[in-house]
Structures are given as C-alpha cells and as structure tokens.
Amino acid sequence: MKNSWIIGLLLALIGLLPLASTAQQVAISDFMVKENLSQNGKLAIIATDSLEKTNNTIQGNYRFTINGFEQDLKFSDGVAVTSNPIASSTFVYFKHKSGQKDIGKLFFLRVTEKGITPYKISGMLLLIIPLLILYIAYKFKRFLITLLILAIIYFYLNYSKGLDVRELIESSILGIKNLI
CATH class of the missing domain: 1.20.5 (Single alpha-helices involved in coiled-coils or other helix-helix interfaces)
Incomplete structure (x- = not known):
C-alpha cells in the first residue's frame, strides 16, 4: 500500500514534468530599432514596454517580418540583432505578431560613415x-x-x-x- 502511493506520486510528477518544461514565452508589447553597439552595419531590435523601457525578460526566438521576409530573431535580455547588415540608406518595415496584436513600424535608415540612424515614420504622416x-x-x-x-x-x-x-x-x- 505504501509503495502504491509512492508509485502514484511519481507517475503524477512524471505526467506534470512536460507541462513545466513548456513554459509560454513572454509577449513583446512594443519594440524600437537602433544600430547595433558594435557598429557593424547591423540593426538591434530592442523589446520595450509601454513606457519605452527595455523589457529584459524577453528571451528566446521571436518571428519578425522585415520588408516582407520572415526571420526568427534570437532575443537575449530583450535585445536581438538582425543577421544582414545595412549597406545603404533605405526604408525598412518591421512587423511582429504578438498574440492577438500586430505591431508594425516603418523606418528610414540613414547610413553615413558615423553609422546608421533610424527615423521612425508615422502612419498618419503617410496619409x-x-x-x-x-x-x-x-x-x-x-x-x-x-x-x-x-x-x-x-x-x-x-x-x-x-x-x-x-x-x-x-x-x-x-x-x-x-x-x-
């Protein structure tokens, strides 16, 4: 009888272990774009909260659409770096689907010898x-x-x-x- 309790308890714990290992990712509520700190022509996407402060709890891979191409960006401490460098000034549209909410932002990236300067373009301005x-x-x-x-x-x-x-x-x- 005593062994059956122990076996039942072990089976219950084994059944609950897969649920604990499949923790849900924290959703990105907003983001901003800056040049990577190493100034290698790549962009850093920084996950932020509603007050535009870095959300350090964002970890793991998140899917972004950059100018129509889907990329999985690996976030570490709320920051991810794009894989392709920016060679010349261009317009870039970043989009992320976070649960029920889509976040999309259009930027003009100005490339100079000093680095990349992103300018956010408002949707109202486009109208x-x-x-x-x-x-x-x-x-x-x-x-x-x-x-x-x-x-x-x-x-x-x-x-x-x-x-x-x-x-x-x-x-x-x-x-x-x-x-x-």
Missing part, C-alpha cells in the same frame, strides 16, 4: 502628405484657371483696346505712390 499634395494641386489648378482667364482678358484688352504692359505697370506704380 497627410498625399492629401496635402492633392489639396495643393487642387488649389494650383484653380490658380492656373484664374491665371488663364486673366491672360485671355489681357490679350483681349491688349489687341482690341490698346492696353500696353508698360501702361499697366506704370498705373500700378502710381497707385502705390498715391497710397504712400
């Missing part, structure tokens, strides 16, 4: 710049239409009514002098 260009083009179109109408009126007055550019400029200068 605002094209809208601003369209707005300027719309306003410029209206300006061009107004300029075309004024040119047609000028040519009409110039050819049929005898208006000359010198007289127009002289009239404007006299009008400004009268105001002063």
